[in-house]
Amino acid sequence: xxxxxRGLRQTLRRRPAPPSLKRKLxxxxxxxxxxxxxxxxxxxxRLAASVVLCGxxxxxFAWHNAEERRKGEAARQQVFTALRxxxxxxxxxxxxxxxxxxxxx
Amino acid sequence: MAHDWQxxxxxxVDEHQSMVFSLAARMTGDRGLAEEIAQDVFxxxxxxxxxxxxxxxxxxxLRRVAMSRSADALRRQRVRGVNLWVxxxxxxGAATEQRESPLGARLEGLLAALPAPQxxxxxxxxQEDMMPEEIAAxxxxxxxxxxxxxxxxxxxxxxxxxxxxxxxxxTSRSAEGA
Numbered sequence: 316x317x318x319x320x321r322g323l324r325q326t327l328r329r330r331p332a333p334p335s336l337k338r339k340l341x342x343x344x345x346x347x348x349x350x351x352x353x354x355x356x357x358x359x360x361r362l363a364a365s366v367v368l369c370g371x372x373x374x375x376f377a378w379h380n381a382e383e384r385r386k387g388e389a390a391r392q393q394v395f396t397a398l399r400x401x402x403x404x405x406x407x408x409x410x411x412x413x414x415x416x417x418x419x420x
Numbered sequence: 421m422a423h424d425w426q427x428x429x430x431x432x433v434d435e436h437q438s439m440v441f442s443l444a445a446r447m448t449g450d451r452g453l454a455e456e457i458a459q460d461v462f463x464x465x466x467x468x469x470x471x472x473x474x475x476x477x478x479x480x481x482l483r484r485v486a487m488s489r490s491a492d493a494l495r496r497q498r499v500r501g502v503n504l505w506v507x508x509x510x511x512x513g514a515a516t517e518q519r520e521s522p523l524g525a526r527l528e529g530l531l532a533a534l535p536a537p538q539x540x541x542x543x544x545x546x547q548e549d550m551m552p553e554e555i556a557a558x559x560x561x562x563x564x565x566x567x568x569x570x571x572x573x574x575x576x577x578x579x580x581x582x583x584x585x586x587x588x589x590x591t592s593r594s595a596e597g598a
Contacts, residue, residue, distance in 0.1 A: 319578055320546070326524040327531075327547040332441035333455055337433055340459045344429075344466055 427472045433462055436479065439548070440486045446543050447490035448497075449532055457489045483548065484558050487540055494536055530580045538573030541566050 440461050445454035464485055465472070472478045531539060537559075544555045552570060556563040 319581070320574070322524075323527065323531075323542070323577070324546045324549070326527045327446070327543065329438045329442045329547060330445065332437040332458065333451070336437055336441060336455055336458055339455075340433060340462050341430075343459060344463060347463065 425474050427469050427478060429462075429466055429469060432465065432478055432482075436482050437462075439479075440482055442547060443483065443486045443543060444490045444493075446528075446531070446547065447487065447536070447540060448493050453493055454490075457486065457493055461485045461489055480558065483544070484560075487544070487559060491536065491540070526584065527577075527581060530577055530584065533580070534573055534576060537561075538569045538576070541569040542573045542577070545570055 437458065440458045441454055444457040444461075445451055448454055448457065461482060465478070465482065468481070472481060531542060534542070540559060541555055544550045544558060545552075550558070552566045553563055555561075555570075556566040559566065
């Protein structure tokens with residue numbers, strides 16, 4: 316290493332950083348940490364809201380299906396009852412007709 | 421054991437702020453921008469603190485990121501058409517000239533006028549006392565390229581110094597005589 320290079324090394328010594336650098340850096344770091352925390356909280360809130368919304372929609376869909384099934388079952392029972400009544404009436408009518416036919420003979 | 425080492429952010433800042441700031445300041449020539457770059461570099465370090473394995477790794481990482489951020493800043497400024505080095509001796513240099521010799525300030529001014537890759541290699545070689553292989557690893561460049569940049573940069577600097585500093589010495593001598 317010659318004289319020139321030694322001079323260059325002497326010139327290019329590290330310079331002290333401004334005293335405000337660390338303070339500003341720590342402020343930005345705190346702010347970024349708070350911001351990250353806030354963003355994480357908002358993310359969790361959105362996730363919770365989405366879960367609740369999905370649950371509500373799913374529940375409403377399931378309730379609607381169950382209600383439809385219940386109504387269908389009730390209608391089937393009514394049809395069966397009507398058929399039973401009609402069957403009984405027809406049987407009774409048939410018995411009366413048979414009775415009259417026997418009396419006529 | 422290197423893996424037992426627990427990085428302490430504040431301690432790393434205390435230890436390396438002067439290095440990161442000096443690298444950025446000499447690369448960009450703007451004190452304010454250098455301070456901003458140094459803050460960004462340390463904030464990035466904070467985000468990657470878990471991956472830092474040893475004090476040497478931290479130093480290497482900081483040098484590498486500081487140089488790359490400074491190069492990015494220079495590129496951005498060039499795109500915007502701003503030449504930061506025009507202002508170097510007015511802003512960065514003004515504060516330091518009081519502490520440094522005028523000859524040193526002149527030499528630093530000449531270094532500032534070198535092309536960025538040569539300047540980067542010379543700064544790492546003479547400020548950080550790094551070997552060409554370490555510089556190559558830091559700048560992510562082949563060793564041969566770094567060696568040639570060092571040689572070319574030093575030659576250019578020597579030539580400019582010979583003509584300009586001789587004149588400077590002559591002027592200062594005549595000023596002292598008067």
